[in-house]
Amino acid sequence: KNEVEQSPQNLTAQEGEFITINCSYSVGISALHWLQQHPGGGIVSLFMLSSGKKKHGRLIATINIQEKHSSLHITASHPRDSAVYICAVVPMYSGGGADGLTFGKGTHLIIQP
Amino acid sequence: NAGVTQTPKFRILKIGQSMTLQCAQDMNHNYMYWYRQDPGMGLKLIYYSVGAGITDKGEVPNGYNVSRSTTEDFPLRLELAAPSQTSVYFCASSYSWGGRYQETQYFGPGTRLLVL
Numbered sequence: 646k647n648e649v650e651q652s653p654q655n656l657t658a659q660e661g662e663f664i665t666i667n668c669s670y671s672v673g674i675s676a677l678h679w680l681q682q683h684p685g686g687g688i689v690s691l692f693m694l695s696s697g698k699k700k701h702g703r704l705i706a707t708i709n710i711q712e713k714h715s716s717l718h719i720t721a722s723h724p725r726d727s728a729v730y731i732c733a734v735v736p737m738y739s740g741g742g743a744d745g746l747t748f749g750k751g752t753h754l755i756i757q758p
Numbered sequence: 759n760a761g762v763t764q765t766p767k768f769r770i771l772k773i774g775q776s777m778t779l780q781c782a783q784d785m786n787h788n789y790m791y792w793y794r795q796d797p798g799m800g801l802k803l804i805y806y807s808v809g810a811g812i813t814d815k816g817e818v819p820n821g822y823n824v825s826r827s828t829t830e831d832f833p834l835r836l837e838l839a840a841p842s843q844t845s846v847y848f849c850a851s852s853y854s855w856g857g858r859y860q861e862t863q864y865f866g867p868g869t870r871l872l873v874l
Contacts, residue, residue, distance in 0.1 A: 649800070678863075688848060688865040731800070748800035 651749040664719040668732030764866035781849030
């Protein structure tokens, strides 16, 4: 069974700090998604990656397929970054089936001013 | 574009009642999904659809039914509500032409359901 583990579960930091959220998974995957869930509940897709690194503004996502690990970094963090960050993977064995997406439980991030 | 819309935003049901959660998207996406999110747990897929007239079960389909008569709409039906169905329900859509789940999913705002 594919497991997706995120760490830390909760993170409180001061404004301006560099933030790292980690995601580990147990099976081979074809893609990994990072999602952001706002305090109001809405979910937004941040990144989809299958190799290397992607950057969007102050957000950077990296993935190491061999080590089955991905990280989401936030530079110059701001209180508006406070949210739950969710990692989700597409297992190789899903064979293209839509039920192949497995979600982590999320990392609850609070950035204090 | 409105994106993905869901109604209602919040609903309280009594055990045994039925209801339909509505989901619509205006992006002409072929794939649509229903997820539930329980406190402290990851999102779980209930049902999905790869196009009008085609639906299939996800990880936790028991107690739910879906239909997809048009590209835009994907309602989720709860027939006999149970306390275990208390959750937040998210509808999502994506356009997939190749590897499924390679594409960005767009989520609705969610429906909070309480079954008492």
